[in-house]
Amino acid sequence: MADGPTITTIAERAGVSIASVSRVLNGLPTRQETVRKVMAAAEELGYVRNAVARSLKSRRTHQVAFAMADVGNPAYLAMLREIQPVLKAAGYRLVLHSTDAVVADEVDVLHSLGERYVDGLIMVPLRVTEAHLRTLSAARAPVVIIGSVPDGTPVDNVRADSRTGVRLALDHLHALGRRRIALVNGPLDTVPGAARGAAYREALAGLGLPYDESLVQIGDFYRKDGARAVAELLARVPDLDALMCANDLIALGALDVLRAAGKRVPDDVAVVGMDDTDLAAASWPALTSVSLGSAERGRAAAELLLDRFQHGDREPRLITVPPRLVVRASTAGEGRTHREGGES
Amino acid sequence: MADGPTITTIAERAGVSIASVSRVLNGLPTRQETVRKVMAAAEELGYVRNAVARSLKSRRTHQVAFAMADVGNPAYLAMLREIQPVLKAAGYRLVLHSTDAVVADEVDVLHSLGERYVDGLIMVPLRVTEAHLRTLSAARAPVVIIGSVPDGTPVDNVRADSRTGVRLALDHLHALGRRRIALVNGPLDTVPGAARGAAYREALAGLGLPYDESLVQIGDFYRKDGARAVAELLARVPDLDALMCANDLIALGALDVLRAAGKRVPDDVAVVGMDDTDLAAASWPALTSVSLGSAERGRAAAELLLDRFQHGDREPRLITVPPRLVVRASTAGEGRTHREGGES
């Protein structure tokens, strides 16, 4: 693993100056003979450009950072899967940050842009605090935020439309004749939690259904929390006929509990998840889920950032990705009703 | 977004030399008064170290690359989730490469180590070709390979033990009284495909069961391929009583087809997956699966690499992670038998 050759090594070997080597390597006009000598030397020595030195000089790293709470969350993963190839095609590498939704960590990432190890950042904050906004305004590189920021924040922003998403789901459930539709939500101080809570209330109003506090249960965004929340709901409102879950993991937890309680899905209780992750299709019964376009949001964010690299001074842009309801067995029986335990 | 301050800016502001600034910033012995002035100036100006310049000088980037075929594959994802925090704790950033299992791309990643944008690489090649080995031996930075490389290859290596893994599964099925155990495998020219095929044959022999070619079906490693493969198997061998699937996705496809065919799982056909991904727990019936320790392998690889950074000259090391059988409903009834369609 001998120390790699530099343009100096090559210059010596080829009997030319380092400037000529650099020119050849960058395809600048050079005499044929010189080109040949340099290429030959580079080839023999197995020369590879030093990206660090190059970055120092050019002030561009051709790296982009992506920061989200947890790679394990399929919604973030879907974004990542779209972002990666877009960046790769444009010649950028991807630096991955996992913040565990810790505000301090997210702020750190923003702050670390000052180290200039990336040309830009795509971030998905679970919460957007004052600290975020302060650091954001002082960020030393372009940032794209996936998720809602306060209006007027001077940042490229990609949003989901959970309001419409929840409405699609509730319209669907309503059309199926469901009237006692519960909401299993995540923490209200998170961006998605707050949005989905408000959307639920609004969608009910749109359908002319009353808002009933006892039909709302809040836990966290994981399967276990979903299970616990639904258990409480069932105890409180035994005759509910539909569950709107704030994400797919919660919905899986809901299925667990319904199954154990001997409730048929969707006959007794219809279940809708959110994010339309791989898990939705994997579960049984397969989960009807509101796709908030994670993949599209990822792609849009990557494209916004790349565009920003070329037009550093354009106005901040806001892109809202439309939701889509993906109907599967957990709401649309089709005779493929699922049933478990209980009275045979 | 004014151009960031450098140590020169700070030196001027504090009225000292850049050398002193550097010393203070690096905690080298310095007079109190100087420290104070420098810190004050740095604070006021919002100074952040330039990582690129630092790397150029120190020849260390504090970045590590992780290259696998596809982030969407839960097995790789599990590795990533373990690798990330280990590296982070050690002060390293993670650069993510997705190679789509294209040999040329993987070789490119190895080659690009010459650019010195990372201090090392963790790679999970789906196939290991001559080209891999050649480039590997000329790699300009330490590499850890997850997956089997030819004996004697001078590289840190972390392996799964699919032989034992398959044996655990077949022993389990055998103990449940299953005798017509089919194998649904992936391509034989992949590392896992070849290993699992051989392991299946060997495990059967160990159980005194005959190897029956018609019980083996090969597709690709995805859900659809699994479904197609199992459909063919069922047509050919209607009375098979167990399916050993080469990964969880294949197993999900198997469940789809069995359900459609009116076969009860596990009563009629027991199903075992491999990799023990999140999907295994999400499916219904939940999938018994052989964990090949993806998470542990990721962790081991990260630790090997970090260790290599400190002991650049030690002997290459080989770590084999033991498999574990995770029994769930798809083999162990517990009265939670699942049943679908067909004769009511």
Next chain:
DNA sequence: TTGTAGGCGTTATCAC
């Protein structure tokens, strides 16, 4: 067309 020289922002080695 080619070479010399300066600088990107740090760290580190010298004298002072």
Next chain:
DNA sequence: GTGATAACGCCTACAA
């Protein structure tokens, strides 16, 4: 202790 100064590897005027 502190301050010039020389690298690190590359790019790029500018001069020849």
